[in-house]
Amino acid sequence: LSKLFQPTRIGDIEIANRVVMAPLTRSRADEAAGDVPGSEMNIEYYRQRSNAGLIISEGTQVSPIGKGYMATPGIYSDAQVEGWKPITRAVHEAGSKIVAQIWHVGRVSHPDLTGGVQPVAPSAVKPNVTAYTHNGKVDAPEPRALSSDDIKQVVAEYRRGAANAIRAGFDGVEIHGANGYLIDQFLRDGTNKRTDVYGGSVENRARFALEVVDACIAEIGAGRVGIRLSPVTPSNDISDSNPQAVFGYLVEELNKRGIAFIHFVEGATGGARDVPGFDFAWARKTFKGAYIANNGYDRAMAIQAVESGHADAVAFGRLFIANPDLVQRLKKNAPLNVPDPKTFYAPGPVGYIDYPALGNAA
Numbered sequence: 001l002s003k004l005f006q007p008t009r010i011g012d013i014e015i016a017n018r019v020v021m022a023p024l025t026r027s028r029a030d031e032a033a034g035d036v037p038g039s040e041m042n043i044e045y046y047r048q049r050s051n052a053g054l055i056i057s058e059g060t061q062v063s064p065i066g067k068g069y070m071a072t073p074g075i076y077s078d079a080q081v082e083g084w085k086p087i088t089r090a091v092h093e094a095g096s097k098i099v100a101q102i103w104h105v106g107r108v109s110h111p112d113l114t115g116g117v118q119p120v121a122p123s124a125v126k127p128n129v130t131a132y133t134h135n136g137k138v139d140a141p142e143p144r145a146l147s148s149d150d151i152k153q154v155v156a157e158y159r160r161g162a163a164n165a166i167r168a169g170f171d172g173v174e175i176h177g178a179n180g181y182l183i184d185q186f187l188r189d190g191t192n193k194r195t196d197v198y199g200g201s202v203e204n205r206a207r208f209a210l211e212v213v214d215a216c217i218a219e220i221g222a223g224r225v226g227i228r229l230s231p232v233t234p235s236n237d238i239s240d241s242n243p244q245a246v247f248g249y250l251v252e253e254l255n256k257r258g259i260a261f262i263h264f265v266e267g268a269t270g271g272a273r274d275v276p277g278f279d280f281a282w283a284r285k286t287f288k289g290a291y292i293a294n295n296g297y298d299r300a301m302a303i304q305a306v307e308s309g310h311a312d313a314v315a316f317g318r319l320f321i322a323n324p325d326l327v328q329r330l331k332k333n334a335p336l337n338v339p340d341p342k343t344f345y346a347p348g349p350v351g352y353i354d355y356p357a358l359g360n361a362a
């Protein structure tokens, strides 16, 4: 049996195998109820995929203005915490573990999604990004630059998200530090033009990310805190003049804190893996916590990555959308269902809980 299917521990979290379900926005929370998860359909979706050693939940916003897409769940209200409980219970009953990806989109949003409030960011740099709202496709507006008092409030929102994740039965959190969202906007010099202690030098641009990490560690312990990073992705109009400098510094600082894992998007998210600018092998050697590798992995690549020591675990996104029983299929090297992008973010059960498992494949 390949090492990919053998148990390991990620921080304080014991996992039965090294196949991870990547965080996947599906836009199927109950907006009318206040961006609450936990419908029967939501529970079934996560239960079906509880063969994963570890599930990373879809991005769940830490505040109403941290929302950037329709019908994404939150983790800031009591109703949302109650909504997550049957999901984490179902995942645990099936023998899997699950962490909450706590998220703030920053400037990748629109007043149609934030209750009419102008999106926020480290600096007032308009993104070249289209938001999809109930009014159709709209341009994301220029965001408002956060004041230093605002920043303290946002760090406290992530801390509340970490506390609420444990209350909701999650085994920990993955801080969403990737794909051009708020934390990434602070890290990269294409979006962070601040002249205070949160901008300019590498240390200053990493300050916000590390304050969020420290707040979550204080709340739930380093063994239950991970972070997702995408050093070279261009997602959501993000860029940096020297990713190795800022992300190299961040990895060394995260290593000092002994957090459970770093989940790396290797290359352009959902696209090319061979984007220059960051040395992932260096990061693997330097970071003593668990290295979760992601982005375009297939079965052979995942087995090779774990058996060669490049990664402790491999996260699959699109393959888990279409293959609820992905671990079984990988073990048997069985054929895989093909994901249908048309229903990735649609409401309803089609393309969500109706992909067939091997047992009942046609």
Ligand SMILES: C=C(C(=O)O)c1ccccc1
Pocket (backbone or CB within 6 Å): 025, 059, 069, 178, 179, 235, 269
């Ligand atoms: C949370 C996302 C990310 O990390 O990029 C996301 C959100 C909506 C569509 C695709 C991806």
